Amino acid sequence: MRRTPPALGVGLSCASDDPALWQAVAGHLDYVEITPEHLCRERIDGARRHMRPVPGALATTLARSAGVPIVVHGVELSIGSACGWNAAYIDILDQLWAARPFAWHSEHLGFLLAHGDAPGEVRYAGVPLPLPTTDEALDLVAPRAAALVARYPVPFLLENGVHYLPHLPGARDEVEFLNALTERSGCDLLLDLFNFHCNAKNHGWDPLAALSRLRLDRVVEIHVAGGVMHDGYLLDAHSGAVPEEVWPLVDHVVARAPRLGGITFEILDGAAERLGAAGIREQLARARESWQLRPAQTEAARVAC
Amino acid sequence: MSLAEWQRALAAAVTAPTAARVGQDDPGLALTRMLQRNWRYTRLTHALPLTMRALSRDERDELLARYCDTCPCVSFFPVHEARSFAGFLAGLPLRSPHLASLAAMEVAMIDAFEAEVFGDAASPRTDAGGPLRLAVGASRVRFAASPGQVLSAALAGDALPATDAADHELLVAPGIAGLARAPTADERRVLDECERGEPTGPADVVATLLAEQVLARAS
Numbered sequence: 001m002r003r004t005p006p007a008l009g010v011g012l013s014c015a016s017d018d019p020a021l022w023q024a025v026a027g028h029l030d031y032v033e034i035t036p037e038h039l040c041r042e043r044i045d046g047a048r049r050h051m052r053p054v055p056g057a058l059a060t061t062l063a064r065s066a067g068v069p070i071v072v073h074g075v076e077l078s079i080g081s082a083c084g085w086n087a088a089y090i091d092i093l094d095q096l097w098a099a100r101p102f103a104w105h106s107e108h109l110g111f112l113l114a115h116g117d118a119p120g121e122v123r124y125a126g127v128p129l130p131l132p133t134t135d136e137a138l139d140l141v142a143p144r145a146a147a148l149v150a151r152y153p154v155p156f157l158l159e160n161g162v163h164y165l166p167h168l169p170g171a172r173d174e175v176e177f178l179n180a181l182t183e184r185s186g187c188d189l190l191l192d193l194f195n196f197h198c199n200a201k202n203h204g205w206d207p208l209a210a211l212s213r214l215r216l217d218r219v220v221e222i223h224v225a226g227g228v229m230h231d232g233y234l235l236d237a238h239s240g241a242v243p244e245e246v247w248p249l250v251d252h253v254v255a256r257a258p259r260l261g262g263i264t265f266e267i268l269d270g271a272a273e274r275l276g277a278a279g280i281r282e283q284l285a286r287a288r289e290s291w292q293l294r295p296a297q298t299e300a301a302r303v304a305c
Numbered sequence: 306m307s308l309a310e311w312q313r314a315l316a317a318a319v320t321a322p323t324a325a326r327v328g329q330d331d332p333g334l335a336l337t338r339m340l341q342r343n344w345r346y347t348r349l350t351h352a353l354p355l356t357m358r359a360l361s362r363d364e365r366d367e368l369l370a371r372y373c374d375t376c377p378c379v380s381f382f383p384v385h386e387a388r389s390f391a392g393f394l395a396g397l398p399l400r401s402p403h404l405a406s407l408a409a410m411e412v413a414m415i416d417a418f419e420a421e422v423f424g425d426a427a428s429p430r431t432d433a434g435g436p437l438r439l440a441v442g443a444s445r446v447r448f449a450a451s452p453g454q455v456l457s458a459a460l461a462g463d464a465l466p467a468t469d470a471a472d473h474e475l476l477v478a479p480g481i482a483g484l485a486r487a488p489t490a491d492e493r494r495v496l497d498e499c500e501r502g503e504p505t506g507p508a509d510v511v512a513t514l515l516a517e518q519v520l521a522r523a524s
Contacts, residue, residue: 042382047379052422076381112381114316115309125316126378127341136308164333169311179511186349200335232335 003155003189005104005220005261007294008069010287012280013223016269022064024277026286031103033073033264036092047122058099071107071221071262072096073190078258079144079158080111080131083122090151090179097152104220104261106157106190107148109141109181130163133170133177145185153244155220155261158182159190160237162198174199175213182218188259189215192223193249194242194266198234202251209297219257222250224287225266239271241283250290263287322374337466344372346384352387352415355459356394356408368393384415402449403465410456410485413444413477420479420518437499437511440521443478445488445496452487480518496520 009030015038016022016195039057043050062070077089092103108128116123131137141158148156160178172180184190193216200207226240242265254260265283272280306314318326318334318422319341330338346369350357357365366488376389383480389407399405420442439445449468452475474493477485488496492514495506504511514520 025462037381040382041384043419043423044379044385050423052420052424081405082307082312111312114312116313117317123313123316123377124379125319125321125341127319127337127344129312129315129319129337132308132311134308140308164336165315166331166333169306229333231336233333235336235340 002186003153004190004259005155006069007260007270008071008103008262009291010284011071011262012284013073013264013266014269014272014280017060017064018269018273019064019271021277021280022148025284028281029065029068031069031071031262032061033071033266034061035073035075036089036096037074037076039096040092042088044092047120049086051088053092053095053099058096060224064101069103070100070137071264072102073159073264074105074107074114075128078106078110078112079107079215080109080137080141081113082140083113083115084111084112085144087197090148102154104157104188105148105152106156106159106221108161109158109178110161118277128161130161130165130168131177132168133172135171138177138180142181142184145181145187145227149186155188157188157190157220159192159223160195160199162192162195164202164233165298166203173205175210179213179218180213182215188220189218189251190221190223191219192225192236193246193253194223194225194227195236197243197246197249198227198236201234208252210229211249212254216253216257217259219253220259220261222253222257222260222263223266224250224263224283226271237271238266238268240267240275240278247286250287251293253291254293255295260294263291318376324374325371341378342369345369345373345378348381348383348391352383353390353408353411355456356391356404356411359401359404359407359459359465368397372441384419387415388412392517395429396453399515402468403455403459406446406448406452406455407459409444410446410475410477413475414484416444417477417481417484418480426456435504435522436516437520438523439496439499440478440518443476443519443521446475446477448473448475476517476519478517478519480516492519 011031011033012029013033040051040174074089076086083181110128110130112125112128115125137279145158178189196207224242225238226242227235227237228239265287319338372390372393376393379385391412394405394408425441450466452473454466474488475485476488491507491510493511495504498504498506
């Protein structure tokens, strides 16, 4: 049986340290999503990475979120790297769990680290890169995800990414790969519907048709964000309001995802200043409209899913 | 092709120098390369705000293109990019010597802060017998004009001041209030002596530098 997340509601993911902004949105949030790496510093000794929490950073972050629950969204695990994942991320996640338990945690489905040209050399890609949808990729990621599922008594989610490459190797499409991964590993999905929309638009497929094939009972969290057009591509930029085309996808999933724990609006700190507190509140209010579309059910029914 | 080989080839293509990719990239890969470089620029803007502000737009674009072509990206964390870029600037004949000083100053501040985070700032011990050395997280940053004027101009986005013949310096260390201050003449002499061997300077000066974690005794 899969772990059942609490039904939290609407959350915000933003690295802004502007107290006025947090104060202005505080009453409109049910939870805050934090990125552990934003609370840390890293050292690299050869091939080994170490992270340490900055003293007081977690307390400051928790204080600004006014006591609402936290969920965790990491960026540096590199779960899909054939050369090995970043164990320093697990260390810092352990420390965070000990300091403040989270409702669930998630990471990106992709890779950042790869073998370099010289033996033993590891190359850091500098931008998240997608995985092929091959059996080999599935065989690599599924046991790692299963290990993270087992590590804490809360759900572990993997997030579908955005990519701009024309052809990824593998016989499956993105939906088939996500379905297979959640089935084999026991992990759940962080369904980024802006990423999904970007991939659909950039690679020419129908997002609603694709969603109809996705295991929505695996979706624990939804991400929404804004982006920009560049050279004919829609980019995932976390740069402002969610495009209107994305909200129908959100409504579709919310109405059909029995284990959904929350809808998170993501925005970069600089973009948050431009959008302003009122603009962020509007996005959160729109997300809350979607949240109301959840199928009615008892907590017992949620547990049974 | 194995997954490892495919990942190696893709990461190499995304991080390769621009000249090595001319005519080889489809638009999606070219876009991915551009995004990778934009992230590097964003990290530098975050970690080295004064340095980046002091560069003209043309200068910044040209330097960043050369930097990304010659120095690999190693981490999500901006501090690594900051150290790498500061080292890159230090090796270039720049329009203004203040640019390298600003980058060195901002990196020194990061180093001092991180020495505390990682718990490796030296505890002040004046009675131990080991040789004195610059402490982990401590730096001496040289300037070609008054540091206050250089930093103020960079902060305000004004033209950087003219250089002068005087020898300007700031000390940066974990134990200094605000992390940075100008050294006294006696302190500079002690620090110079430390770089050459054991200092013979006044004991009270050495004690102050130890207390502020500018100096440490090697164990």
